[in-house]
Amino acid sequence: MTTMHHSSRRAALVAIAAASMSVGCASEPAATTTPAAAPASAPVAVIDGRVLDWRAFGPLVAEASGGPVLEEVVLEWRCETECAKAGIAVGMDLVLAEERRVLESLDQDPERAMRLLQSLKARQGLGPLRWQALLRRNAMLRALVAKDIVLDEAVIEQARDSLVGPRRDARLIVVADLVAAERVRVALRDGASFPELAARESLDASAPRGGLVTGVTRRDAGYPSSFREALFTLAPNAISDPLLVEDRFMIVQMLSESVPPAIEAAELDRRARDRARIAQERVAMERLADRLLRTTSLSIFDEAAKNSLDRMRTERAR
Numbered sequence: 001m002t003t004m005h006h007s008s009r010r011a012a013l014v015a016i017a018a019a020s021m022s023v024g025c026a027s028e029p030a031a032t033t034t035p036a037a038a039p040a041s042a043p044v045a046v047i048d049g050r051v052l053d054w055r056a057f058g059p060l061v062a063e064a065s066g067g068p069v070l071e072e073v074v075l076e077w078r079c080e081t082e083c084a085k086a087g088i089a090v091g092m093d094l095v096l097a098e099e100r101r102v103l104e105s106l107d108q109d110p111e112r113a114m115r116l117l118q119s120l121k122a123r124q125g126l127g128p129l130r131w132q133a134l135l136r137r138n139a140m141l142r143a144l145v146a147k148d149i150v151l152d153e154a155v156i157e158q159a160r161d162s163l164v165g166p167r168r169d170a171r172l173i174v175v176a177d178l179v180a181a182e183r184v185r186v187a188l189r190d191g192a193s194f195p196e197l198a199a200r201e202s203l204d205a206s207a208p209r210g211g212l213v214t215g216v217t218r219r220d221a222g223y224p225s226s227f228r229e230a231l232f233t234l235a236p237n238a239i240s241d242p243l244l245v246e247d248r249f250m251i252v253q254m255l256s257e258s259v260p261p262a263i264e265a266a267e268l269d270r271r272a273r274d275r276a277r278i279a280q281e282r283v284a285m286e287r288l289a290d291r292l293l294r295t296t297s298l299s300i301f302d303e304a305a306k307n308s309l310d311r312m313r314t315e316r317a318r
Contacts (some may be wrong), residue, residue: 059304066305067312069130071293076133078292079140086144094139095132101278138285145284151276158219159275164263165218169255170231171211173197174204174248181242181249188239194253203248211253221279227252 044057083090106120107113121131171194175181184201188194195210206213216223218232227250230240234254242249263271300306 059302062302062304063308065125065308066302067308067310070300070305070309071312072130072133072137074296074298075289075293076137076140078296079137079144082144082292083140088140088143090136090139090143094143095135098135098138098142137289141285141288142281145281145288148284149277149280151273152280155276155279156272158221159272159279160268161219162217162275163268163271164260166257166259167215167217168231168257169212169214170216171195171198171253171255172204172206172213172227173202173211173251174245175201175250176203176248178242178249181251184251185239185242188251194239204250226250 042054043051044054045052103110103113103117106116121127126134173184173194175184180201184197187197195212198204198211199207201207202211204211213223216228216231218228220228224245226243226245230243230252231254234240234252236254236256238254240250240252242251300309
């Protein structure tokens with residue numbers, strides 16, 4: 001395990017709309033998401049009086065990001081085809097609903113949610129065209145899986161716990177083997193700083209934050225069960241023994257616990273069911289997207305784009 005996220009931060013399937021016109025399912029990509037191709041001789045920039053055109057610039061762009069963009073277009077076209085087969089039309093109302101979902105998942109305060117979203121866009125390098133296309137793909141995927149969603153009581157209970165159950169903040173260090181875990185444990189016992197060790201030694205994505213993860217609930221499926229079970233047995237500031245998590249070892253320090261405000265029963269049930277439906281939709285959407293990508297006939301003639309896609313898929317398989 002190289003990454004630990006809270007499930008509400010999984011933003012690969014969310015975006016904001018960048019166009020004001022209605023978008024529908026069709027057998028070809030909508031014009032609003034496909035800008036006109038630049039001629040090879042079109043200037044990109046002038047550098048100290050020297051023109052950089054697409055003939056020189058294009059292969060570099062394809063090598064840097066052609067793989068992700070190509071995969072996005074493949075998925076969009078496949079979604080359009082599946083929507084057309086099913087007689088599903090995805091209009092701007094569904095696209096805007098995707099925007100509302102991501103904003104609500106980021107923060108209940110609209111202004112703070114928008115700031116977080118802008119930061120997310122900047123980190124992922126996503127501009128208006130790709131954000132719009134991402135929203136539209138999500139709307140199509142959600143519409144395609146809607147008929148298969150049956151609310152699971154276990155998922156509803158998990159959602160209730162995420163809304164009103166106790167939440168714990170922790171620090172963690174993930175290492176490759178038990179020998180490394182024992183070495184870290186001894187260093188901590190001898191007084192080493194947990195955040196400093198996490199920043200230096202941890203393989204987890206939380207390492208730059210000193211291993212900090214926040215708001216973990218007892219039933220949060222975004223984290224491994226062994227981590228959650230250990231975290232909720234620890235007293236404040238206590239440090240766990242090394243835990244086997246997937247194929248690596250983890251050491252956890254419990255920092256603090258908080259309890260969110262109570263929610264009236266009927267409102268809690270409504271919100272829990274909404275959250276459970278979204279969670280089940282997300283899983284179904286990811287599975288459908290994976291199946292569509294795996295079953296697409298794809299011939300790539302641009303070597304730079306092909307190399308970019310191969311690198312991306314190799315990295316993803318690790």
